Amino acid sequence: MSEQPGTTAPDGDWMIDLPWALAALDTAVALVDGDGRVIHANDAARSLALRLDPSATPERLLALTTTDAAWQAARRDGQWTAEVAIDDPSMVLEVKLYSGPEGRADRRFATFSDVSARSVREGELQQRHDELQRTYRRLAGAQEQLLQSEKMASIGQLAAGVAHEINNPIGYVHSNLGTLQEYTAALMALIEGYANALAADDPASARETIRGMRERLDFDFISGDLPQLLAESREGIERVTKIVQDLKDFSRVGRDEPMRPSDLERGLESTLNIVWNDLKYKVRIEKHYGTLPLVECHASEINQVLMNLLINAGQAIGERGTISLATGSEDDEAWITISDSGCGIPEEALQKIFDPFFTTKPIGRGTGLGLAICYSIVAKHHGRIEVSSRVGAGTTFRMVLPVRQPASVGGSDAPAATPEG
Ligand SMILES: Nc1ncnc2c1ncn2[C@@H]1O[C@H](COP(=O)(O)OP(=O)(O)OP(=O)(O)O)[C@@H](O)[C@H]1O
Ligand SMILES: [Mg+2]
Structure with missing residues (x-):
């Protein structure tokens, strides 16, 4: 082996004392010759061998834990390390082989450390880590379910209101259809009258009869009212369609879907539509909408945040009050x-x-x-919710979302809810 810089060759006496030095070590050491024979083993190596079986020697220890390939690797790289499990008795040893390079490969030694305890600990740690990971996955699933059921529960609470919102237009569409049926009967009678007149020998003589009929059937009123009834009914049906669509959007499960660029203002409007029945008798809505870019998000979850905030705002107002909605964007946030x-x-x-x-x-x-659910949804979107409030005066919640999600979702950005006022 070449001499290390800054050291001198050990003198002969010191080399004779080497076994004494090795005997003092806790680590088991075996010096090995070029043929693989153990030429010296320290006390720690001998007692480690005896733990394998009462007649075992350091040679046996070496044979059980090393291979020719391992020695070749040690010769090539200077050192080879591995953990070797010996099953009988159950023991895990960290084995290190050291070898001189080609030409000096007869200078070799091995060290052995009993790492069974560490290995058991690592095994336990790994097991605990796996358990934690399983628990984490179960929790994430449960949270997803909680989110969904909270959403469904709030829809449940709103169901009466939504039913009312749907019932209202359905009611007047139904009544309009009744009127339209009467109008149709009158118009058919009038057409019949014209047909009879045309078929008569002298159609001109029937002019008076027709005029009488038009008056009796209130034709002028019908011709003014009919387009209005149709427009109103169409509007009613559209309103029902819209509410049903909003409910469908809202109740969609976003699990595992990628976040998509979404129109937050549309989400706000359709959510307002769903909660409107709960608000309309006591709340005046003011809107100050700015221009919003499309925001990468799970729209149905963000709608759930908006719904919770709107419901809370409505519940905070006793008799009558105002809810103002404002939107805007700055830098890369909406x-x-x-x-x-x-x-x-x-x-x-x-x-x-x-x-x-x-x-x-x-x-x-x-x-x-x-x-709590608003917070976790917004945190998942790497955004934040801020609140400022004055007792007796009112409360403002502000939801801020990044326009684009960071590339690695679940990154290190810590979301924050900061009470301001
Ligand atoms: N806009 C608001 N004005 C006044 N107090 C509010 C407002 N929003 C929330 N709070 C207060 O915060 C509390 C927690 O709100 P949160 O929405 O988490 O639960 P909740 O409204 O009480 O019940 P839930 O939303 O589960 O039906 C409310 O009970 C209320 O005291
Ligand atoms: Mg609430």
């Missing part, structure tokens, strides 16, 4: 604010409103999950 003129949130509650199950509403009215 925002929506929902401000209400409601009761406001006291300072000490402000810290807790995003906690699951924090609610100040009576049992049966609120579960305290609305804002």
Whole structure:
């Protein structure tokens, strides 16, 4: 072996004392000659061998843990390391082989360390890691389900309102159809009258009869009213179609779908449509919409956030009040604010409103999950929710979303909800 720079060749006496030095080591060491015979093993190596079986020698230890290929690798690279499991008795050894290079390959030695305990610990750690990962996957699934069922529950709560919203246009379309049926009968009678007149020998003499009929059947009124009834009915049907479509959009499960560039303002409008029945008797809506770029998101989830915020705003308003909706974008972010003129949130509650199950509403009215779910949806989108509030004056929630999601979804950006006021 070549001499290391900065060292001198050891003198002969010191080499004679080498076994003494090796005996002091806790690590098992076996010096091996060119033929693979153990020419010296320290005490640690001998006792390690004895642990294999009461008659085992360091040679046996070496034979059990090394191969020719391992020695060749040690000769090529200077060192070879591996963990070797010996089953009887169960033991894991870290084996290191050192060899001189080609030509000095007769200078070799091996060290052995018992790493069974470490290996068991690593095995346990790996097992725990696998368990954690399984739990994480189950939790993610459960959260997805929770999200979906909260959404369905809020739709359930809104069902009566939505049914009313649908029933209203259906009601007047139905009544319009009744009127249209009467008008049709009158028009058919009139056409019949004209046909009879035309078939008469002297059609001109029937002019008076026809005029009488037109008056009796109120033709002038019908011809004015009919287009209006048709337009109104069409509008009613369109409104029902829209509500049904909004509900369908809303209840879609977004799981595993990629986020898509979406029109947040459209989402806000259709969500407002769904909750409208709950708001319309006490709330005046003001809109200050800016220009919004398409925002990469799961639209149905963002609609769920908007719905929770709108419902909360409505619930915060006692008798009558205003909800203002504003939108805008700055840099690479888009925002929506929902401000209400409601009761406001006291300072000490402000810290807790995003906690699951924090609610100040009576049992049966609120579960305290609305804002916690908003928070997790917005966090998943790498956005944030900010809130500012004054007791007695009102509350503003502001949802800010990045226009494009960072390339590696689930990256390190920590989402934050920051109480401002
Ligand atoms: N716009 C608001 N004005 C005043 N207080 C609000 C407003 N939004 C939320 N809060 C307060 O935050 C609490 C938590 O809101 P969150 O939406 O999480 O639950 P909830 O509305 O009580 O119940 P849920 O949404 O599950 O039906 C509410 O109980 C209320 O005290
Ligand atoms: Mg709520």
